[in-house]
Structures are given as structure tokens and as C-alpha cells.
Amino acid sequence: MKSELQIKTKLLPWVDSRYKFNPTCIVLHWWGEPCQHAKCANASAIGIEIEGNDERDLDHNEKQFQSVVALVHYLKETFHIADTFTMEQIGSTQLFYGITSHKQVDKLCQNGSGKIDVHDQYVERVLTHVKRLANKG
Numbered sequence: 750m751k752s753e754l755q756i757k758t759k760l761l762p763w764v765d766s767r768y769k770f771n772p773t774c775i776v777l778h779w780w781g782e783p784c785q786h787a788k789c790a791n792a793s794a795i796g797i798e799i800e801g802n803d804e805r806d807l808d809h810n811e812k813q814f815q816s817v818v819a820l821v822h823y824l825k826e827t828f829h830i831a832d833t834f835t836m837e838q839i840g841s842t843q844l845f846y847g848i849t850s851h852k853q854v855d856k857l858c859q860n861g862s863g864k865i866d867v868h869d870q871y872v873e874r875v876l877t878h879v880k881r882l883a884n885k886g
């Protein structure tokens with residue numbers, strides 16, 4: 750078993766516990782786009798990379814879909830994240846809220862690069878299922 754130090758230095762070099770933030774947004778990604786979280790949303794969003802390269806991959810994996818719904822529901826409840834996607838501009842800082850896709854965030858980024866992940870129907874389906882879980886209590 751690896752020690753905590755080994756994990757931090759070898760496996761997760763980007764983790765630095767000095768830098769914490771209160772996430773207000775969840776951004777869904779797929780692997781078909783160059784794999785990095787939406788830069789302009791890093792200050793306010795958690796990114797979830799979903800294995801798959803396109804709509805077909807994501808729409809034909811029900812077990813994965815249910816896992817994404819469970820994770821989004823957990824993060825939403827834990828961090829009190831809203832359902833509706835909005836953006837607030839404060840000076841040069843952009844703050845994002847809600848549950849959305851890289852595609853939608855990218856449209857609002859000052860340095861957007863035309864990301865297409867993930868498709869709108871997938872985000873809507875996730876939201877519908879997350880709301881059902883929330884209503885069950």
C-alpha cells in the first residue's frame with residue numbers, strides 16, 4: 750500500500766491541499782475532446798471526465814450513465830450546487846453555477862476553443878435523473 754506522501758508526489762502531483770475552493774458548478778466532459786477541464790471554470794467548477802469519445806458512446810452505456818447521475822447527485826447535495834447553469838462576471842473573473850457541459854461553459858469563456866462535449870441531451874437526461882433522486886429525499 751502506498752503512503753500518503755507517495756500518492757501526493759507520484760500519483761497526484763497536481764493535488765495541493767493549500768488550494769481549496771467551494772465548487773458552485775459541475776462540468777461534464779467526454780474523452781473525445783483534448784482532455785483538460787474548462788480553464789475559465791477552474792475557480793468555481795468540478796469537472797467530471799466521462800469515458801467515451803462522442804454521443805454514441807455516452808448514450809449507449811446505461812451503467813455508466815447511472816454512475817454519472819449518482820456522482821452528480823452526491824456532489825450537488827454535498828456542495829449545494831444549483832441545477833440551473835448561470836455565469837457571473839466580476840471584473841475579469843468568471844464564476845459558474847449549476848450543472849452543465851464543457852460545451853456550454855466554453856461558449857462563455859473569453860478564450861473558448863469550440864469544445865463540443867458533452868451533448869445537450871445528455872446533460873438534460875442527467876439533470877432529470879438527479880432531480881428525481883433529490884425528490885426521493
Ligand SMILES: [Zn+2]
Nearest residue numbers: 778782851866
Ligand atoms: Zn471537455
